[in-house]
Amino acid sequence: MTSQLAILPILLPLVAGFLLLFARRGGLGLQRVISLALTAALLLLTIFTLQSATEGDYHVYLLGNWSAPFGIVLVLDQLAALMLLLTSLLALFALVYAIGQRLDEKGQHFHVLYQLQLFGLNGAFLTGDLFNLFVFFEVLLLASYGLLLHGGGRFRTKGGLHYVVINLVGSALFLFAVGTLYGILGTLNIADLAHKMGSVSTDDQGIVSAAALLLLVVFGIKAAIFPLYLWLPGAYAHTSAAVAALFAIMTKVGIYAIIRVHGTLFNEQAGFLTDLHTDIVLVLGMITLLLAALGVTAARALKEQVAYLILASVATLLIGIGINTEQALSASLYYLIHSTLIGAALFLLADVIAEARGSYADRLRSAPAMPSAIVIGSLFLFAAVAIAGMPPLSGFFGKVLLLDAALAHEYVLWIYLAILIASLLLVIAMARSGSILFYQIDSEGDHDGQQVRKTGFSMMLLLLMLSPVLVVLAGPVTQLTESIASQLNNSGDYINAVLSQPASMGAQ
Amino acid sequence: MNLFAFNLPLIALIPFLGAPLAAYAAKFSRQASAWVAALVTLLSLALLGPIIHLPFDNQTLIQSWSWLPSLGLDFAFRLDGLALLFTLLILLIGLLVILYARYYLSAKDSMGRFFAYLLMFMGSMLGIVLSENLIQLVVFWELTSLTSFLLISYWQHQQDARDGARMALAITGAGGLAMLAGVLLIGHIVGSFNLTEVLAAGDQIRQHDWYLPALVLILLGVFTKSAQFPFHFWLPHAMAAPTPVSAYLHSATMVKAGIFMLARLFPALSGTEAWGWLVGGAGMITMVLGAYTALFKHDLKGLLAYSTISHLGLITLLFGFSTQLAAVAAIFHIINHATFKASLFMVAGIIDHECGTRDMRQVNGLLKYMPHTAVLAMIAASAMAGVPLLNGFLSKEMFFEQAVTATDGNSFMWAIPVLVTIGAIFSVAYSLRFIHDVFFNGEPVGLTKTPHEPPRFMKIPVDILVMLCLGVGIAPMILVAPILSVAVAASLQTTPPEFSLAIWHGLNLPLIMSFIAMGIGAVVYFNRHKLFRWHDETLPRIDARTLFNMFLHGLLVFAGKVSRLFDQGSLQNAVSWVLVTAVVALVFGFSQFDSPLLGDRSLLSVDLLTLAMASVLIVASIITAYMHKRRLVALIIVGVIGLIVSLGFVKFSAPDLALTQLSVEVVTIVLLLLALFFLPQHTPQERSRKRLTRDLILSVTAGVSVMMLAMAVLSRDYAPISDFFIENSKPGGGGTNVVNVILVDFRGFDTLGEIVVLALAGLGIFALLQNLRLPAPMRDIDGREWNHDPHPPIMQTLTRLLFPLMLLVAVFIFLRGHNLPGGGFIAGLIAAVALISQYLANGIDWTNARIKTDMHVVIGLGLMAAVITGIVAMMLSYPFLTSAFTYVKWPIVGKFEIASAMAFDLGVFLVVIGATVLILVELGKLSHASHQVFEQERS
Amino acid sequence: MLDTAIVIAFVMVCLALLLSLYRLLVGPDVPDRILALDTLYINSIALLILLGISLKSVLYYESALLIALMGFMGTLALSKYLLRGDIME
Amino acid sequence: MMKSIFPHPLLSVALWLIWLLLNNTVALGHVVLGALLAIFIPWFSAGFWQEKVTIRRPWLLVKYVFVVIYQILVANMMVARLILTNQEKLHPGFLSVPLELTSPLAISLLANTISLTPGTVSCDLSEDQKSLLIHALHIEDADAIITEIKQLFEKPLKEIFN
Amino acid sequence: MLDIILSILIIVGAFFTLVGSVGLFKLRDFYMRLHGPTKASTLGVGAILIASAIHFSVKTGDISLHEVLVTLFLFITAPVSAHLMAKAALHIKVRQDKRTLNKSDQD
Amino acid sequence: MEWLVSLVIGVMTASGVYLVLRARTFPLVLGLTLLSYAVNVFLFAMGRLQVGQAAIIRPEATAYTDPLPQALVLTAIVIAFGMTAFLIVLALKARSELGNDHVDGLIYVAEEQANNKNESKSGASS
């Protein structure tokens, strides 16, 4: 069982995918049951996976029983396990919300796309092969296109179109980069690439470095780094809430890829490109953060604001990666958990608010009082505090961990300025939107809002409540992230584990 | 285990737990909510009971739990004299405010919300003063900003309440962030965030390079919170809050949080020149400015607000002196100010409540309407003015004395007593105004109702506070000296200096300063009208709220501009950025190392065929770009490019690629034609020449970059892992076509992902096309009607003839794929093309009637086949997708190979057929719906 | 001798390729371009078979077969587009 | 029984032969496999071949094929000459060939043959399927061309399919 | 001897292929151009394919006939393609050469 | 030869990029198609150029081309096809919902027309 563990999180949603195709005739009810059951199973599986990964060893899985670097390997380490768990957690919440809001009735194939999206995500998190990462990127992108556009509508279509085109350009760049790396180093396995980085001749260093930075651009698109993030606001702001919530993990795929690929390839032990990417990521992260904060401030609608908030959280994460110490990485991971879950919650909440305001939707202008304004308003306050990084919720602790880690960096002044100014802008902006949404009541207009169904509402609530949980359990959680960061810091172990795994596991 | 091992955190947390209770209780009655609030406060007080003696025994109680060890953040609380003093102030004045608010709030105000907010605020304040850990302290610090935002904006329907609250949040929130940064710096210097260590490390901190930034950051927090110049302007606008809130937050608690920090970090930060200038300077300016401005406020609460600012400045100034005795005076004045100012706010609230206005130009001669209140107000105001026998006098004398002592040493320091006296003069003047203008000065003007005494219970808090003013003023050594002493000891972290709280110190300079202040203050007040005129005429009217709103608006506009300057919602813009970044990345990455662009691998010589194909490709590519406005023509030329690319693949030893490219090419053309039908046939003129030039430059740059990249690689040698595939293809994978073995075996997992992509494309497109309606053009570009023959018979007949042939070819390509060019992909595409040719030639309905298979199911079966193949290996406890093959020999047929990879390839085959047919046929059907639309529109 | 013949043949077919390209680019009408594309497909088959003979490899056969099939499909679709706009009805 | 296995025997034979051609072999394995496919594919595509194709005189078909090949060779020489000579001398034109054939397959074969042979391309089939419009590269005598077509191609096809 | 036959076949094939494209290149209107590729090119490819068949039959010792299949496909499809293109051209009334004799002229 | 192939890749990339930067969906799709050709040829070329050395195991073969990039390109071709298909259908959807085939929807068309007028005016005057 454990020996096959690494493949299971990929297989489960794929099996769900084709089962759902067969269940098409059985109606939506059957599809919901399959989708929910297998997502719940995935959550349990990933909990087990994380538990198993935290024992410290790398699970290297040789697909087709071909050893690295010849076959494709899956590498289950603590970081991958964390991402898997986060994904499945989010997936379950978002799925229940989607079903609760009858989103799956608004178009065809919602559940299949959803499961295959998980297939793509999990594959991207587990694979140890650069080209295979490309393939899974494409899987998760294409699934995300479908989900993003699910339900239709003008702005959704426009945002979706931009998202698709930019990512297609990104895919082309990915192939240029992978091709070049293969053309020089002759391999595709990430560990093997890193291994070979050590012996690149001086004549070839420039070209390898160019390809690796091109790869950074590709991941930068996914991660939404300045100036590559322009797809994000339009896409996230206009898709359905449940999908946007699931997409909170999407930008993290880019971040993950940077940590995984560049963290390994550019590692001191690995070669000459030591930490070439970190200053770039840091500086661009700071610019992204400030622009995102301005975007939050300037937003004309709540969902747009939330999209920029997501961008801001991604930027904060990037700063942590740019600082590039074990401490900073650990801080970033804590922040990653927080921002993923709360970002998702925020999209759901924005939906709840938009529903409650009826035809006024999420536009930031005064509207008639909404039903349950006090409860929703309190939750908004709660969520705003969490996402803006105000105490006492998880965002604050993530931010403090990062700021603390930043003290060791030579750009500490700039990092502090960026993070603190952005925080202030977020606070001002959230106060503004909160006060417009909940305080500025237009008593003249007709109120036609509706309350979100209980299922959906409770999912949003549960997700939000994970923020205080993250605060109370900050100790154990940071212990985990530290352990992950320390594992990541030892790229040599990763490379050894992958390249030394012998084939014919079944014969043992 | 001692139950009281938890009581410090409980004291701070119980109000938070009580808040929802108070809100909930309001469902039952308005009283209930107030009762809950009061009981919660009493409970916190009760928890303080068992440990209240500790500070007096010179003990510091610390209760601490590990929370976030990697950060050095403990869940840690501390009770010493200073904490005790503030805890008592917060809880006791809180209790009085609760009582007062119970009667103050009107029937339409939500009690539950008010008391819930108030309790949360109280908890936050308690958290600040009881924190042992500095990060935890910042947590509570920011919580006071948040909860005060809620309290100030309590009357949310009022624009000024919302604005005031936002301003307070923005300013104090910003200060909190600075404070956080400062605390982090200190923690870094000391190596701990715990006060015990920090307070003991004063010298270390002061000598550190980061001392000044840390100090400035922390003072930013302090000054914003305590409304020190130049951050004082938010406080008057926070007066839009209900008066109980002002009485609590803006006299006794929140604004004192900053002061508390000065007292708390005094041993760690004070004593340097920087401290003196920054703290003293801000305090001095604030004190004088506040006192001066207070006189000109016609609004009672406005006057009190500026008075508060002034007094806070006074306390800050005292800390700025850095001496121990100044600290004593400061802490003493904290207590005194809390008592008289809270009572004055309550009085202002009563007047507002009874008169319906707080404008002193309307409110006159209240003495005869509400004598009891008037007496209380006059005593409290006298304390504020520093009249002897009242508590304000005592601390003010100490303050004067410190101001005079500070003159030592520096020749410019004579300015201090002078400025202090000027401040005191205005202080007397506005206090006089509070008494004279409200309670005397003729009859009220234009009141809507006749004022009378408020309910008895509303006055009780004022009674108590005023009694305290008197009591402390008369018997300071008994009433206040013990707590003051321990508070000072805790603040200074040493035995407190000798101090005496005597009323009479003899006729000394401070006393003379007091008399001067009172005398000139009275003169100033009674000449106020001239002064008001002068003030109105000469000084420009700057309203902080207007300014702040302008700032916010400006910020909004700026944010909008910057954000939309970059994010224009334009795809072209976004893609340009991506491409520019990519080129920059390439160039930058390359230039990081001193590597030559080209390597020294020997190159092949050009042959005629390649030259011809390359010329075709180059010309065709450029022409496609050049002629793209004629869409159909561009599409045809793209078709040629695809064809020549496949030829190139053949030429350069990649037959599998050529086959795939050829099939995909045709399917793509069909696909684009299906779509083009619904799109304009021509592209309109572009927007601007500038844009075209820019795009041209960008595309040429991209092209050259890619070309150089390609050349850089092609001119170098490499050592690929591929030899392994060539060696193991036959023995390990059972096939001689290495490309195919890679696809279905070595890297079968890629292929699995790839067919999922194809499946997703099919399903996603299917979903997109549901309910899509597009007008189908009835005429072609030149305005001709379409040909009326939908299925030319010759085409029909021969295409049907070809169908079995193509299927046969598909099977052929499929079966040999493992050993010769071909395989599931190509076979799938050929079969799909065969089916599509039938749809093209015979129409959808005709063909569908003959192919009854649901393509969704075909896709599902394909995926299943591929997955099951992999899972079978897992069941034999091999990894997923491990392949097996064997040669069997049958009679007649002979020896042939059976490979599990074939089953996998069959999955691929099915998915390719299913997805391709699904995509094209669904797209083809689009015209059906559209024709129907047209017919409906016509009829 | 065969080699010389093949070289001459290559030259002629390449020339044919370029002449077809000319028609493709110049048109003037869409049917001309479709015809040019169709011709290019046929030229390509000739090229591939020649290549097979010259390199003594049978591996070019499938490509030639496929070009014959796919070229037909392309022409069919394009012509139908001109006739009906709606190529699949 | 036989009919359900071989809905179109001729097609099956053709496919079997083509299979062997494709694989360029007469190995026993492929003979068997080809036979299986020759059964399976017609069965699968039976719906596409509803109208029964009957060939009355197969040897006539063979003869026809050879005639056509010969004509193709001749036609190509001619067309090559026409293309390479001064095109000012060319007199192209459209002609309408009245049809006596009725079977769509036969008409299609005729149209194909016309296109492959002497300087003519079939352009359009009239809606009533009674006449075929053809384009000739060079017309000296229009009626002669029509007669030749009817004589050389339509007549044998009529005999084969009707 | 074999080489000579092969060479001739190849040259002839290439020649006809070229002639087809020359026709495409130089003839005056679409309908005339249509003749080149449909006939000459088809035959040219046919000749080369036969050359290939002979070549590989001799080279490998086994008879190689599968080239016939390509020829067969071409001979089935090329006329249909030509027919459809001509039909399309007629439909959109592509310019004809002035000297074209039209069916209507006959009637 | 390598220079020639690199040049072809470069030209296809440039044309593709130019088309990708157009404002209408159809040229954009064509541009992406061209770009993906360029990518595929590039990726393929990374296995270096070999004539007549297909990766089919034969006893008489003296050398083989690098089969791995070929397998990758095959995957890439199929993926690009799926993506193109999706994009073109999305373009139809966008035309249906945004009212035209501009990549940014309605707003920009008005601008475009205004610019056209200006340009034709300035063109006429010059």
Ligand code: NA
């Ligand atoms: Na008055």
Ligand code: NA
């Ligand atoms: Na259609």
